[in-house]
Amino acid sequence: MESIEVYLDKHLNLLEKARQAELQLSDDAVARVDPKLLSARGLACLNLTVSRLYTGLGGKTIVELVPDSALNTTARIPVHTLRTGDIVRIEEQPSGSAKKQAKQELRDKGLAGVVVRTTQQKIAVALNIDKQVNLDFPKRMWLIKIANDAPYKRMIQAVTDLRTKASKDLSSIISISFSLSKYIPPTEYPDADFQFLDDRLNDSQKQAIKFALKADNIALIHGPPGTGKTHTLIEIIRQLVAGGLKVLVCGPSNISVDNIADKLAAYRIPMVRVGHPARVLPTVLSSSLDYVIQTSDAGMLVKDIRKEMDEKLADVKKARNAGDRRRTWEDIRGLRKECKEREIRCTKEIMGTSKVVLSTLHGAGGRDVLGEKFDVIIIDEAGQALEAQCWIAMINATKCILAGDHLQLGPTVPRSEKDEFQELELSLFERLIKLHGPTVKKSLSVQYRMHQTIMDYPSNSLYGSSLIAAESVQSHLLSDLPDVEETEDTKEPLVFWDTQGGDFRERVPDDTDSSQKRSFQEESKSNPTEASLCNLHVRSLVKAGVRPSDIAVITPYNAQVTLLSETLKSDFPDLEIGSVDGFQGREKEAIVLSLVRSNEKREVGFLSDERRLNVAMTRPRRHLCVIGDSETVSRGSKYLKSWMGFLEENADLRYPDPSVLQS
Numbered sequence: 291m292e293s294i295e296v297y298l299d300k301h302l303n304l305l306e307k308a309r310q311a312e313l314q315l316s317d318d319a320v321a322r323v324d325p326k327l328l329s330a331r332g333l334a335c336l337n338l339t340v341s342r343l344y345t346g347l348g349g350k351t352i353v354e355l356v357p358d359s360a361l362n363t364t365a366r367i368p369v370h371t372l373r374t375g376d377i378v379r380i381e382e383q384p385s386g387s388a389k390k391q392a393k394q395e396l397r398d399k400g401l402a403g404v405v406v407r408t409t410q411q412k413i414a415v416a417l418n419i420d421k422q423v424n425l426d427f428p429k430r431m432w433l434i435k436i437a438n439d440a441p442y443k444r445m446i447q448a449v450t451d452l453r454t455k456a457s458k459d460l461s462s463i464i465s466i467s468f469s470l471s472k473y474i475p476p477t478e479y480p481d482a483d484f485q486f487l488d489d490r491l492n493d494s495q496k497q498a499i500k501f502a503l504k505a506d507n508i509a510l511i512h513g514p515p516g517t518g519k520t521h522t523l524i525e526i527i528r529q530l531v532a533g534g535l536k537v538l539v540c541g542p543s544n545i546s547v548d549n550i551a552d553k554l555a556a557y558r559i560p561m562v563r564v565g566h567p568a569r570v571l572p573t574v575l576s577s578s579l580d581y582v583i584q585t586s587d588a589g590m591l592v593k594d595i596r597k598e599m600d601e602k603l604a605d606v607k608k609a610r611n612a613g614d615r616r617r618t619w620e621d622i623r624g625l626r627k628e629c630k631e632r633e634i635r636c637t638k639e640i641m642g643t644s645k646v647v648l649s650t651l652h653g654a655g656g657r658d659v660l661g662e663k664f665d666v667i668i669i670d671e672a673g674q675a676l677e678a679q680c681w682i683a684m685i686n687a688t689k690c691i692l693a694g695d696h697l698q699l700g701p702t703v704p705r706s707e708k709d710e711f712q713e714l715e716l717s718l719f720e721r722l723i724k725l726h727g728p729t730v731k732k733s734l735s736v737q738y739r740m741h742q743t744i745m746d747y748p749s750n751s752l753y754g755s756s757l758i759a760a761e762s763v764q765s766h767l768l769s770d771l772p773d774v775e776e777t778e779d780t781k782e783p784l785v786f787w788d789t790q791g792g793d794f795r796e797r798v799p800d801d802t803d804s805s806q807k808r809s810f811q812e813e814s815k816s817n818p819t820e821a822s823l824c825n826l827h828v829r830s831l832v833k834a835g836v837r838p839s840d841i842a843v844i845t846p847y848n849a850q851v852t853l854l855s856e857t858l859k860s861d862f863p864d865l866e867i868g869s870v871d872g873f874q875g876r877e878k879e880a881i882v883l884s885l886v887r888s889n890e891k892r893e894v895g896f897l898s899d900e901r902r903l904n905v906a907m908t909r910p911r912r913h914l915c916v917i918g919d920s921e922t923v924s925r926g927s928k929y930l931k932s933w934m935g936f937l938e939e940n941a942d943l944r945y946p947d948p949s950v951l952q953s
């Protein structure tokens with residue numbers, strides 16, 4: 291590879307461009323696209339009104355928004371894609387000619403915040419307000435998802451620091467990562483030497499654990515779907531803590547971190563989860579830094595201050611004039627400052643006594659984590675992390691354990707016509723494997739999720755036939771679940787509804803639209819007839835007794851997610867409907883996969899990405915139902931062609947009758 295300096299300079303340049311692209315994309319969407327279209331795409335919610343203001347965790351001001359009853363008689367917020375943790379901007383909803391101007395002034399006027407709760411009736415947002423702002427909300431508001439460039443800024447900082455280090459003190463981790471020194475794998479040692487804490491571990495997991503613990507500086511654990519990667523990491527963390535070491539556990543997303551925090555909680559290890567409470571799983575909340583602070587003695591005092599802040603917030607509404615209002619806001623600001631100072635002191639103490647600290651890779655660059663020293667850094671889902679993200683946590687580390695699967699989806703980078711960000715898609719995890727070969731990793735091989743028939747294609751096509759289905763799952767079916775009847779669907783592990791023939795065409799964006807609008811629409815395709823077929827299949831599974839919460843409908847296209855949500859969500863609120871990308875790392879008993887693409891030109895777009903398909907087909911435990919047009923899909927790539935061939939031979943093959951499906 292090129293020199294470390296050249297590599298990092300190129301990387302910095304790409305990161306800066308990606309940051310700009312991300313901001314541009316969001317600006318374009320907001321400035322040029324009609325709010326109604328943004329709402330139809332699930333990226334905005336219109337016609338909202340403020341129902342209350344209160345103080346949430348960490349002293350944050352929360353605004354709760356509900357549908358404006360004058361315009362919406364159902365009292366339900368229309369379907370949207372906003373999730374807890376998303377960054378949003380709340381603004382006055384402009385009307386008529388004011389619309390254009392208001393959109394241009396978006397940056398200066400609106401209030402940014404983080405979604406902390408969404409239900410069908412309301413959305414709560416924790417406002418990012420450090421300075422005094424006027425919280426006299428107008429009657430009608432709208433809320434829009436916005437880009438957040440803070441992660442890019444932090445990555446750029448990490449790579450800049452790395453660039454500076456490259457010219458002076460190279461740690462062995464940095465040397466190995468840039469091929470300046472050879473990777474020397476740890477030598478094996480016999481089982482008898484080693485006491486495992488968990489007696490359920492299989493051989494490949496035991497090998498990986500010993501390898502990671504024994505490694506001097508870097509160790510990679512390759513965990514194909516369902517092979518117990520997290521399970522393996524838990525044993526490693528317990529072993530490290532038992533050895534008196536302090537561990538930082540990171541992942542690229544909040545869910546990757548919470549997954550570990552959730553499982554680790556059972557072992558009563560002193561641990562703390564750093565991060566915005568809105569983004570932390572409810573089951574992990576009791577280990578979250580904000581929560582721990584509040585339940586500590588110092589936190590009780592903070593609680594009193596928050597109560598006082600709530601009272602003051604209520605006073606703002608009652609203020610008789612601008613002077614009164616200003617004075618009340620000044621008081622609130624003072625209280626918020628005091629609250630923060632106490633929290634900082636308390637944080638230092640808690641971080642110091644925790645043996646395990648968990649945070650996202652981005653969070654590892656925050657004030658709370660930066661001040662601490664760790665013996666080992668563990669990064670889960672490292673195959674999904676941008677290289678620069680990993681360096682935020684790794685820059686000063688002496689030992690790192692990275693776990694992931696580079697054959698599933700990699701890190702997300704902004705889309706661009708010239709594919710200029712392709713290089714950023716190569717994760718450090720994959721780069722290390724390319725650089726040092728298989729000696730740098732140990733792979734897990736027994737999977738505990740999929741029925742053998744569901745596992746066979748991904749195992750043979752991507753994992754060199756190395757996967758073994760554990761006995762407990764190799765022949766499990768939906769019909770084996772309690773209260774589930776045996777039907778033609780529940781007794782089949784693999785069903786393929788082949789929609790070939792031209793009656794299930796994807797929906798094409800309207801050519802008469804303006805070019806910007808069209809390019810925005812093209813980002814997402816949908817297929818209404820296929821959505822109807824998904825609907826029928828889900829209903830049939832539920833009728834047989836499968837719980838809706840055990841089923842997920844997934845698809846590569848966001849417009850199809852919106853369409854499916856509109857048709858299924860009200861009847862089955864517990865059914866999960868989402869994008870393939872968003873479902874990475876998750877599993878369900880039954881997965882219905884809608885491929886969407888069906889066209890004369892035989893275009894498959896990003897369906898052709900093997901890693902996306904790998905994620906899609908490895909989410910189910912007992913039942914995978916694929917819905918797609920084999921004529922279109924099989925022309926997409928060699929891989930897709932061989933998958934279609936596999937389904938024809940191994941799945942329960944069905945041809946739907948389009949006349950019974952309403953489009």
Ligand SMILES: Nc1ncnc2c1ncn2[C@@H]1O[C@H](COP(=O)(O)OP(=O)(O)OP(=O)(O)O)[C@@H](O)[C@H]1O
Binds near residue numbers: 516521739874
């Ligand atoms: N040695 C084992 N014996 C029995 N069950 C196991 C073992 N290891 C893992 N499992 C089970 O396998 C399932 C998947 O484990 P885990 O969530 O750790 O996998 P993963 O590799 O992190 O998954 P993903 O594909 O989402 O990355 C869990 O239900 C876990 O309890």
